[in-house]
Amino acid sequence: xxxxxxxxxxxxxxxxxxxxREVAAQFENPVMLFSGGKDSIVMFHLARKAFWPAKVPFxxxxxxxxxxxxxxxxxxxxxxxxxxxxxxxxxxxxxxDQGRVVEEKGITASRNKLQTTTLLDAIEGNKFDAAMGGxxxxxxxxxxxxxxxxxxxxFGQWDPxxxxxxxxxxxxxxxxxGEHFRVFPISNWTExxxxxxxxMEQIELPSLYFTHKREVFNRDGVWMAKxxxxxxxxxxxxxxxxxxxxxxxxxxxxGLTLSKANTLEDIIHEVAATxxxxxxxxxxxxxxxxxxxxxxxxxxx
Amino acid sequence: MSxxxxxxxxxxxxxxxxxxxxxxxxxxxxxxxxxxxxxIFEDQxxxxxxxxxxxxxxxxxxxxxxDGLRSEREQGITIDVAxxxxxxxxxxxxIADTPGHIQYTRNMVTGASTANVALILVDARHGxxxxxxxxxxxxxxxxxxxxxxxxNKMDLVDYSQERFEQIKADIDAVSSKLSVxxxxxxxxxxxKGDNVVDRSEPMAWYDGPTLMYxxxxxxxxxxxxxxxxxxxxxxxxxPQSAEWPxxxxxxxxxxxxxxQVGDEVSVLPSGFTSKVKTIDMMExxxxxxxxxxSVSITLEDEIDISRGDMLVKKNNxxxxxxxxxxxxxxxxxxxxxxxxxxxxxxxxxxSEARCMVTEIQxxxxxxxxxxxxxxxxxxxxxxxxxxxxxxxxxxxxSYNRNxxxxxxxxxxxxxxETVAAGMII
Numbered sequence: 001x002x003x004x005x006x007x008x009x010x011x012x013x014x015x016x017x018x019x020x021r022e023v024a025a026q027f028e029n030p031v032m033l034f035s036g037g038k039d040s041i042v043m044f045h046l047a048r049k050a051f052w053p054a055k056v057p058f059x060x061x062x063x064x065x066x067x068x069x070x071x072x073x074x075x076x077x078x079x080x081x082x083x084x085x086x087x088x089x090x091x092x093x094x095x096x097d098q099g100r101v102v103e104e105k106g107i108t109a110s111r112n113k114l115q116t117t118t119l120l121d122a123i124e125g126n127k128f129d130a131a132m133g134g135x136x137x138x139x140x141x142x143x144x145x146x147x148x149x150x151x152x153x154x155f156g157q158w159d160p161x162x163x164x165x166x167x168x169x170x171x172x173x174x175x176x177x178g179e180h181f182r183v184f185p186i187s188n189w190t191e192x193x194x195x196x197x198x199x200m201e202q203i204e205l206p207s208l209y210f211t212h213k214r215e216v217f218n219r220d221g222v223w224m225a226k227x228x229x230x231x232x233x234x235x236x237x238x239x240x241x242x243x244x245x246x247x248x249x250x251x252x253x254x255g256l257t258l259s260k261a262n263t264l265e266d267i268i269h270e271v272a273a274t275x276x277x278x279x280x281x282x283x284x285x286x287x288x289x290x291x292x293x294x295x296x297x298x299x300x301x
Numbered sequence: 302m303s304x305x306x307x308x309x310x311x312x313x314x315x316x317x318x319x320x321x322x323x324x325x326x327x328x329x330x331x332x333x334x335x336x337x338x339x340x341i342f343e344d345q346x347x348x349x350x351x352x353x354x355x356x357x358x359x360x361x362x363x364x365x366x367x368d369g370l371r372s373e374r375e376q377g378i379t380i381d382v383a384x385x386x387x388x389x390x391x392x393x394x395x396i397a398d399t400p401g402h403i404q405y406t407r408n409m410v411t412g413a414s415t416a417n418v419a420l421i422l423v424d425a426r427h428g429x430x431x432x433x434x435x436x437x438x439x440x441x442x443x444x445x446x447x448x449x450x451x452x453n454k455m456d457l458v459d460y461s462q463e464r465f466e467q468i469k470a471d472i473d474a475v476s477s478k479l480s481v482x483x484x485x486x487x488x489x490x491x492x493k494g495d496n497v498v499d500r501s502e503p504m505a506w507y508d509g510p511t512l513m514y515x516x517x518x519x520x521x522x523x524x525x526x527x528x529x530x531x532x533x534x535x536x537x538x539x540p541q542s543a544e545w546p547x548x549x550x551x552x553x554x555x556x557x558x559x560x561q562v563g564d565e566v567s568v569l570p571s572g573f574t575s576k577v578k579t580i581d582m583m584e585x586x587x588x589x590x591x592x593x594x595s596v597s598i599t600l601e602d603e604i605d606i607s608r609g610d611m612l613v614k615k616n617n618x619x620x621x622x623x624x625x626x627x628x629x630x631x632x633x634x635x636x637x638x639x640x641x642x643x644x645x646x647x648x649x650x651x652s653e654a655r656c657m658v659t660e661i662q663x664x665x666x667x668x669x670x671x672x673x674x675x676x677x678x679x680x681x682x683x684x685x686x687x688x689x690x691x692x693x694x695x696x697x698x699s700y701n702r703n704x705x706x707x708x709x710x711x712x713x714x715x716x717x718e719t720v721a722a723g724m725i726i
Contacts, residue, residue: 004522004527004591004592005522007311007312007313007314008313012314014554014594017595018535021536021595048583049582049583050552051536052584053540053542053548053581054540054542055542144385145381164718165408165410165634165722166411167414168704168705170648172648172712172719174712187384190386190393
């Protein structure tokens with residue numbers, strides 16, 4: 001029966017496409033979150049495959065902290081134009097201006113936590129009943145227990161102790177008015193799977209993922225990019241080094257990797273050899289042992 | 302691409318489940334597999350070292366790696382299914398790690414539903430316990446094709462071959478009551494690493510494969526039903542664009558079997574027949590599609606087909622049953638007990654209907670594997686055989702023949718919660 005064999009990437013692809021199609025079928029007004037990072041790029045690629053030759057039947061949405069790498073925004077706008085997809089941009093700055101959230105103070109201030117309010121407001125304002133995200137279970141241990149279809153109450157909160165069981169490939173998206181679902185189509189992918197898939201499918205990525213020279217500084221052992229809204233502490237000094245992004249998120253909490261990896265093959269070798277997790281470079285997870293679980297309970301991605 | 306990457310691209314995916322309780326060394330075994338396959342990263346190791354130190358453990362507690370949620374870490378128990386990932390050059394593995402106590406039967410059933418392999422741990426000092434039997438029964442009920450009994454803590458019984466053979470004989474005696482296709486036994490010490498990844502020196506008497514060798518080599522591609530083509534339609538894909546004015550494709554994941562361009566198919570429930578025109582996957586059309594691929598199928602004739610319908614191949618294997626009456630073994634998931642003659646929503650493949658539980662035939666005592674026909678009280682974690690009548694016909698196979706078209710869930714209309722999982726008989 002070996003003629004009916006597919007490799008692990010094709011099997012993960014088939015599973016994710018199945019999940020995305022279930023979302024389109026079970027919900028009236030779904031949305032797909034898109035950050036310009038590799039996970040959301042892969043997720044969007046899978047969505048295009050799921051409905052080809054029709055267009056993706058839902059909009060994308062970017063929760064924009066305003067603290068972006070310009071390359072990520074250029075990439076986002078270009079892909080939307082090329083594929084004729086609508087992308088809603090919800091600005092954290094607007095939530096601040098409306099007094100919905102208060103900006104953190106100090107040099108390590110981050111808008112990462114504020115995104116939750118912007119996201120929940122945007123879901124409510126647009127009456128979205130399902131928001132797909134590129135979260136993966138291998139990223140972090142609270143995510144390891146996340147369902148594909150994750151129910152959120154009317155406050156957008158996650159109750160990890162009362163999750164719906166998920167068996168076989170039957171997904172239960174039933175809900176009451178005002179509630180919504182978070183759906184994670186690439187739950188079962190690892191960082192390595194994502195890179196292998198990008199290589200197999202030859203998916204174009206923002207240049208940030210490949211090595212480039214950049215002004216950086218070291219904060220608590222993590223290399224950070226010097227962009228206009230980044231303040232340096234007294235003892236921190238700028239250096240120009242060969243770096244690349246392992247993840248792309250809000251600049252204030254996204255660490256860079258010293259790397260000369262210039263091709264997808266190089267990156268795959270680097271990921272295979274690397275000894276820290278990709279979220280290890282993210283200051284937002286270092287705040288406490290259960291930082292991710294606490295944020296997810298409140299309604300974070 | 303040559304060398305290492307081509308190896309990575311040629312990996313097979315294997316899903317396995319582990320059930321076990323606090324003391325039988327399950328977390329140590331998973332920790333060992335992750336550690337020896339280098340799936341534990343330095344920062345994860347540092348994080349659990351920090352926590353171990355704070356909670357006063359003398360050694361690094363590998364269980365902290367798998368116990369994800371705050372309340373679980375505080376109570377030191379695993380209350381939910383946690384998914385773990387690791388890979389070797391041959392295979393990518395997904396572990397569904399579940400708690401083993403009887404009050405978590407529903408979690409075990411969930412973890413078992415997608416598994417190719419079940420690992421069941423047996424403490425060599427205690428031998429076969431009620432719990433061993435229960436885990437074996439669940440593996441059999443959920444039709445996990447391969448079950449590996451890991452006789453653990455062999456170091457604590459002086460690596461005794463006699464002890465191993467005795468436990469093996471005890472399991473063989475009860476496994477005749479079960480329907481598991483492939484049963485294996487490996488004597489291990491998860492703590493010391495004997496026969497997990499590396500062969501054990503103290504157990505030179507054991508000439509079988511190590512656990513890792515089994516996980517990497519057990520033959521899984523024939524676990525899927527390749528005989529009966531079943532294609533539950535998820536979506537109708539109609540671009541209605543200038544470029545594709547007349548394209549009408551049916552999106553879905555092939556549940557079982559294979560289909561080729563030109564094959565004759567019939568559509569359930571309408572019974573209309575047509576021929577397969579294309580099997581699409583973006584710009585790469587396929588000549589043959591097979592389970593578990595997600596594809597879009599177009600037909601030669603224009604037929605009214607919608608979500609919940611099923612395409613089956615003509616003159617191929619068995620026909621699915623087409624009925625409103627279903628008998629199933631169910632595992633109950635909810636605190637609200639099963640209501641006799643209660644109404645629920647039934648979900649089966651891409652189909653949904655309302656249904657009524659018309660009869661509770663018996664409850665299963667999963668510790669003794671005996672039927673209890675007197676007690677009709679089906680509570681959380683109970684397993685029972687029931688009859689269901691749905692408001693519209695469903696097209697199904699027996700679960701033993703087909704895990705996708707033979708499975709159902711029941712949803713409570715009041716709370717929208719998934720209250721039961723069922724295996725059709």
